[in-house]
Amino acid sequence: MRQSRPSGRHTRRLASAAVVATAALVLSGCGPAEDTPVLTWYTNPDDGGQATIAQQCTEAADGAYRIETSILPNDAASQREQLTRRLAAGDTSMDIMSLDPPFIPELAEPGFLAPVPEDVASSTTEDTLEGALAGATWKDNLVTVPFWANTQLLWYRESVAEEAGLNMDEPVTWDQLIEVARDQEKELGVQGARAESMTVWLNALVESAGGHILENPEASAADVQTGLDTEAGRQAAQIISTIGQEDLGGPGLATQQENEAMLLFQGDNGSFMVNWPFVWPATNAAVEEGALPEELPEDIGWTLYPRVVEGQEPAPPLGGINLGVGAESEHPELAWQAIECIVTPEHQTEYFITNGNPPSSASAFDDPAVEEAFPMAPTIRESLSLAAPRPQTPYYNEVSTAIQQRFTPPRAVDPESTPAETGQFIMEVLRGESLL
């Protein structure tokens, strides 16, 4: 359709409207922002703590950079999928990434991560807890910076332990827990679903028994040797199998992950549970909402992860998040500066208190506010010093998926054959001879 030519007055009006609109855009902040480099921080979902820290560091940077957060998918495996694909495609927006430690070797090996400058490495790891530091290195080089570290504790219902006559100040073993659950017809909060949580459990059991899932995790796919067909592997399988076959993990065991285990533990049949510290704020929140009885938190106790072998320290699961910089990032120096700001002990303390994720820095535990919010903080710290990482291999996804397929459902685990078969299966998959 042809429109009539606008009159002179009309044109002037349009022009002045455009000037006003442009001025509004510039004044509203779009203008100066263009000069400030924007760093994208890919964060795992949390209660908004990382976004708050991003804002604080942006303010502290005083115009040197601005951090924008971009939230990754919910579960660790999907986070890895997205990050790896972006990195492999040479995405230049991968400035700062919140990385789950087991997947770091896979990204470090092909050179997807920018090297950590020496000064950043020394300033950010001064008092990092040992377990967390181990998860941040690959082939003896620090490739990421620990941000927070996680570990599982043994949570117990005081009433159940008391009735069983267990002294929870002393170390307890899996066999003792199984016996109590059997005697009192209670259920154990463990993770038997075909998910990452199964690998977490198995790794902790094998490491606690003095073994390793992979004997030489840094080896190439063709040379990897598994350590499952060992006494440690069989002891671990025995525990999983007993809990599965005797229905000690509740009817939902085969689909039970951390959250479901917590719900089981909170219920009438709850007894003992191995789980991450998030269960404490989550339980308290449910009590406040009136979804759980008021007296429940008083009945909940915590201690170190159970032992597999009496007299041998446990090796609890290690989790957490490290920060890395993409090799193709356009602003690596600024990204490392931002990371130095993000991981300060003060930020880690604040993040623990507000979001429930424990610090990787030892001094961050010293703040009295920490123990007020998390009375179990000293136990978490002790557990972090004992914690063992999952196999650090570039093929972690294959190893973990193979374990999940063979060790679930727990009732089908045979302590005599499952460890050996799983070890064989892992090697076949890594050699490209079997589908997964």
Next chain:
Amino acid sequence: MSAVPTNVPAVDPVDPADPHRGSAPPGGSRGRRKAPTSERAKAEARLGWWLAGPAFVIMVAVIFYPVAQAVWDSLFSYRLTAPADREFIGLRNYATILTDGVFWSALGVTALITVVTVFVELILGFILAMIMHKAIKSTRGLVRTVILVPYGIITVVSAYSWYYMFSIDSGYVNNWLSWLPGFSDELNWFAQGGTSLVVIMFSEIWKTTPFISLLLLAGLAQVPDDLSEAAAVDGANWWQRLSRVVLPNMKAAIMVAVLFRALDAFRVFDSIFIMTNGAYGTEVLSLLAYRTSIGRLEIGLGSAISVVLFLCVALIAFVAIKVFNVDLAGSKGGRK
């Protein structure tokens, strides 16, 4: 093609999109051969190419290029995180796949889901189509809308709904069924293949029956009422009218519905991804392809699985079209 049923009335409705068609004899192709290629027809044909050309180019770009790329990639041992180790291995990926129990089990589960869901949907879909067809005029809109609601729901959302319904900790189905003798309310539906597949198939059937019923409704609407009435006058009962008059006349619509749904069902992914992620014997081919390419980043092996999946789908389409004579162009002789 002999897709024009012999008992269809000889009146061939005019296709409004084709002004020439009304004058052409039924069976299209003969008419087309005789049509004079006037300047106007040539110009129209040219215009047709100009109009369809961009879409054709885009189709080639978005369909043929990725398919060709997948075929090419499937000949390599290629992991996304180890691009330097990329190596040509010929058909070895296919040998690995075809000799592995995981593939055959996934194929079996895929085939089972396809056969069961399509069969049940066909029967339910036909009943719903009859209801929609026969609904009295005042309620027709409402009935059709209600029946079509599940199809309008995003598959992932529907999968989550079904998952939470049957989940052992938040679900209520166990509570509903606990009165059944021999049924334990501690049944964990997703802890074994059989019960998981039941839920997965229920959700698929619930979700896509409306699609089939819509296609069948179109077929039903094409069967003239005169035929049924004539049969009724001749003394045919309800069943005879259905099996001898209605069904044969809507064979093309039924076959199209079956073909479309079978192709769709064979590529089932969302429900399984959400409910079990392939655990406990619920792995299907598309999930296996996804886990290999995207999860394991094994581009070569994953591409090979995708190619096999593509060949299976192509085979279904081929068998349906050639063996069962499905006429995708409708019952008018495949002119389009």
